[in-house]
Amino acid sequence: MxxxxxxxxxxxxxxxxxxxxxxxxxxxxxxxxxxxxxxxxxxxxxxxxxxxxxDKRAMTDALAHRNLDDFLDRAGVRLAEPGTGPDWRGAVDVLVDEYTAMKRTAPGFALVDFGLPGESNHDLADRLPALLGDRLTGDPAEPRLRLALVVAVEAADAALQLAFRDDPSGDAGVIAETKLLLRAYLGTVLD
Missing domain, CATH: 1.10.10.60 (Homeodomain-like)
Structure with a gap:
């Protein structure tokens, strides 16, 4: 801006x-x-x-940053609710659920989400440790954990793009598989 x-x-x-x-x-x-x-x-x-x-690029970048802030706010509220669970696995479900909810309802999110198509999701990966707090069982400064968060976010992005490619409300099966994929992969670093 x-x-x-x-x-x-x-x-x-x-x-x-x-x-x-x-x-x-x-x-x-x-x-x-x-x-x-x-x-x-x-x-x-x-x-x-x-x-x-x-220009329009700067405008869409600002929209993407607002989307990221809204997503993190929504996820933070959900993670603070009783019954969400204290571990990272429950947080994965919340993050995927909030993303899919925004994909279905937030104007402009279907195309831009946290950046223009093809851009990296490093901003989200960088902000996840603060959001997850004690649910994150590793040290956020650890390079292996940082890399795992980037890979997990990029993998989730690709899988969820698949879920919404042919179904505007998202293919429930692909969304469920995305959660399994993330839990299995992050388990190699967080367990």
Whole structure:
């Protein structure tokens, strides 16, 4: 982002722009996304879009970061609920469930989620240790654990893309297999 909002009014304008960006992505995809269309949909002058973003790439990057923050917030709330369990295996289920819920319901998430298609998910992997806290049985500074988290996130991303490729609500069988895959792989590092 070119400029972070300072006042409440600017923050609200930025949120309207990102909401409009998400809806435009759902309707036309990334190739048809334009800053002008986003400005019209958000009900703001085009200059307001350019005040925050240099181009559509910067705008979608900001949407991806907001998606990541929303995902982590939602997962954190779920992980704090009683009955979730204190171990990392239950956390895997929560993370996959929250991701699939957002894939089904969050505007723009189906295309962008945490970054443009083909980009890495390192931001998510870097933020998982703080989210998982004591559920993570290894030292987050350990290179092997860091690598395992990156591989697990990338594997989950690929498997969940498969789950949603032909079924907009997600293939339940592929989603269940994704959870098994993650538990088996992470078990080699966390058990």
């Amino acid at each position: 070119r400029r972070a909002p300072v006042q409440r009014r600017s923050t609200e304008r930025l949120e309207r722009i990102l909401d409009a960006c998400a809806r435009e992505l759902d309707e036309g995809g990334y190739e048809r996304l334009s800053t002008r269309a986003v400005a019209v949909r958000a009900g703001v002058p085009i200059g307001s879009v350019y005040r925050f973003f240099s």
